[in-house]
Amino acid sequence: MYYDDDYDDAILMRGRVMEKYVCEFYGLHLGEGCKLWEEGLTWHPTRPRIFGTPDRLVEQNGIRFGMDAKTRRFRTGWGESGTTDVPLDVEIQMRVYMEIFDAPYWDIATLFSLDDFRVYRIERDKDLGQEILDVAEAWWEKHVDGEVPPDVDATSACMKALGQMNPRVKFEALRAATAAEKDLHEKILKVRSELKEIDSRKKELENLLRAKIGDALGIQGVATWKAGKPRKVFDKDAFRENHPDLYQKFLIEKPSTRTLRIKEAK
DSSP states (O other): OOOOHHHHHHHHHHHHHHHHHHHHHHHHHHOTTOEEEOOOSEEOSSOTTOEEOOSEEEEETTEEEEEEEEEESOOTTOOOTTSOOOOHHHHHHHHHHHHHHTOSEEEEEEEETTTEEEEEEEEOOHHHHHHHHHHHHHHHIIIIISOOOOOOOSOHHHHHHHHHHSOSOSOSSOOOOOHHHHHHHHHHHHHHHHHHHHHHHHHHHHHHHHHHHTTSSEETTTEEOOOOOOOOOOOHHHHHHHOHHHHHHTOOOOOOOOOOOOOOOO
16 A cells, blocks of 8 residues: 555544544434533543543533544445444554543444444443553563564555655665575465465456446345546546646655565566
8 A cells, every 4th residue: 555645644634624523423413411521631549651632522411421523435344324344443542531530431423425424332331441451561562662573564654654764775785685584475476376366366267257247236135336526536637738837736755665676576
């Protein structure tokens, strides 16, 4: 995945703008007699490394708890409203909040697209909450206080972190590979070959399914095959050709990033 800082900033900005909107929806969901307010940054009363900034604290019928406002484009990992089916990272975040604020439960008010509003409630499990905080503190002690880098994994966050840790090339010449690095290279080439075969087979099967669907809308319980809505896009090349001076005026330079290119086997 390519990281675009402008895209990341746009997502954060959207979240901030939509937060109040989602909270208003949530207030209507709870009905009269509820109170919502911003508490700000709050530290755990006995664990100095644990803190959180919930979107809102809530009081209803004499019970004080909290809520978090989310906006999402896709529903993958989310269940129906009123269930506890939320992504694992969201559940962990809410369980940390419950321990910080000693709350019996925590709501997640989530708006998908513009009109699909759902509310999920996570009940507190004190033992599980304490285990999560123990893991968080152990991670901090090892990787922050102890300055031991986390293990490399398959996440995009890991790739971005590696790029930030090693932002530029220090040695212009290519160095000789170790035996372990040659073995790693062979494994990468093998996986890439397997992925290429799998991707080719996947496309073949999908085209077979398209052929089966034919001129129908789809097959019930299997798939749909329909045209999306036309969309307008900005023609950058035409703009550059017709307005070269204006195009140059709005060009900006971004810091370069390191690109990993795997050498194919000879």
